[in-house]
Amino acid sequence: MADVVDESPQSPQQRCQFRPGGKICPLPVRQGASFCGAHDAARPECPACGTRLRDAAALKKHVTARCPVTRRRRVAQQANWYSASTNLPPPSTANNIPVARALPLVLHTLQTALPAPRKMRAPAALPELRLISDAWSDQRDSSVKMQPKHFTQIASLCALALSSHTPSQPHQPAVIELGAGRAYTAMFAANVLSLRDDPPHVLVTDRHTTRWKADRTLRAWQSTGKIASFTRCTTDLADLDMRRLPFLQTCNRVYILGKHLCGDASDLAIYGATRLARHLHQHANDTPAVITLVLACCCRALCTDRTYTFDQCLKPHISPSEFAAITPCCALGLDEKRRNKPHLGNQCRLLIDSARVQWMNANGWQAALCTYTKVSPENTCIVATWNPNKLTNANLS
Known part of the structure; x- marks a missing residue:
């Protein structure tokens, strides 16, 4: 008589009891x-x-x-662009500001101390993006699956960066996307430049090695000459030294883009771009490179006091404990779960971005804030152009 095999499912006692977020581990x-x-x-x-x-x-x-x-x-x-913690500032020294002040008083102090940042209007959409919007939107036959709101955000960021671009041979432009993820923003910008007969060098960087959706397309464009080169760096922004990238030494236009850089990543990107801009300005042969930085900031609730923004702009007015009380309020009013007190959330986000713009304007940039989209509550970006005539801080190496 054949043995009877018990095919009944295992009892809950034979399964893992780990319950992350209410889910059941099946192992x-x-x-x-x-x-x-x-x-x-x-x-x-x-x-x-x-x-x-x-x-x-x-x-x-x-x-x-x-x-x-x-x-x-x-x-x-082992890569030539790696330099451990190169974009991190030195440890901040303690200040003598008391830590017992209430949040409204802290916000009032910052509003009085920080100058109101210049705001600019988002330009019209690029005509090149209108030509490819139908193929790259969220269509069934599209090779790039993307929600329409993401296409709108990317199109606006590309318009802010590339609206004034004109081809200039023999030097080629460069497109750098920080916190790239799938690298769609870099792919859109590279396509616009190639349609203008100015194939760029493309560099994308991210900490993770997944979601490389656009890499295959960009490598195919490199083989056909649509772009000059393509490089992906898998590293943290704190360790990325863009001054060591060889192709940037001959580029006359550099476009640095960042879509939704979370927390301190925006500050690391600003500091890394500033070091690159100073390096290219100091080693320019004839005409210095035109450097444009467009960063869509995100998740300011994750910001810490380990940034130059806090150390040089906020530290003279508030303490680290007070800064730690401000950052959680930046998440207010962004979704249904945190829709209470949206005015307070907008106020805190504006103060952090104002400090970033103030630091950039004091370190060689012509920076401003811009509302680049209406499809999401996180709709503020920093638009900056390198202006070495505004340099006031010579200690940034």
């Missing part, structure tokens, strides 16, 4: 255990990727040879 567990190998807190955890290993020996072997995050970091450290 089985060993007899007598409550968690699977991936969620057993008693097992040592890899500090880089979070994988839990059997014991200390397995952890050492994993970190040495198998951890994918560690391997990617080793590859990045």
Whole structure:
């Protein structure tokens, strides 16, 4: 008689009891255990990727040879553009401002101390983007799947950066997208420049190695000559030294774009772009490069006091504790869960962006704020053009 196989599903006691956000882990567990190998807190955890290993020996072997995050970091450290923590400021010294002031008083102090930033109007959409909008919008037969609101945001950022571009041979322009993710913004900007018979060098950077949607298209454009070159850097913005990129030494126009750079990433991008602009200005042969920076700021609630924006613009007026009380309020009024007190949220976001613009105007930029879209509440971007005649701080190396 054939054995009867019990095909009934495992009981809940035989499943992992880990419940992240109410979800159920489907992995089985060993007899007598409550968690699977991936969620057993008693097992040592890899500090880089979070994988839990059997014991200390397995952890050492994993970190040495198998951890994918560690391997990617080793590859990045061998690149010519890598410089550990190059865009991070030195540790901030403590100030003597009391920390017991109420939030309304802190906001009033900043509004009085910070000058109102110049605001500019978003330009009209580029005609080149109108030609490709039907093919690259959210259509069934599109090769690039994108929601219409994202296309609207990218089109506005490209218009702010490229509206005044004119081809100038023999030097080629460069497009740099920071926090690129899928790199759609860089792809749109590169397509506009190629339609103007000015194929650019394209550089995209992001911490993650997933969602490389536009890379295949950009590499195909490189092989056909539609763009001059394509490079992707997988690293943190704190470690990206753009001064070491060889193709930037011969570019006469550099467009640095960032769509929804979260928290301190916007400040790291501003500082890295400033170092690049000073380097290109100091080593210019004939005509210095025209550098345009367009950053769509995002998630200001994640900002910390480890930035030049705080150290040089906010620190003389408020303490780190008061700054830590302001940043959570930046999330107010952005979605249904945090729709209370939208005026306070707008006020806090404007103060942080005003400090960024003030720092940029004091360090060689002609910067302004711009409302670049109406399809999302996070709709403020910083538009800046390098103007070396405004340099006042010679300590930035």
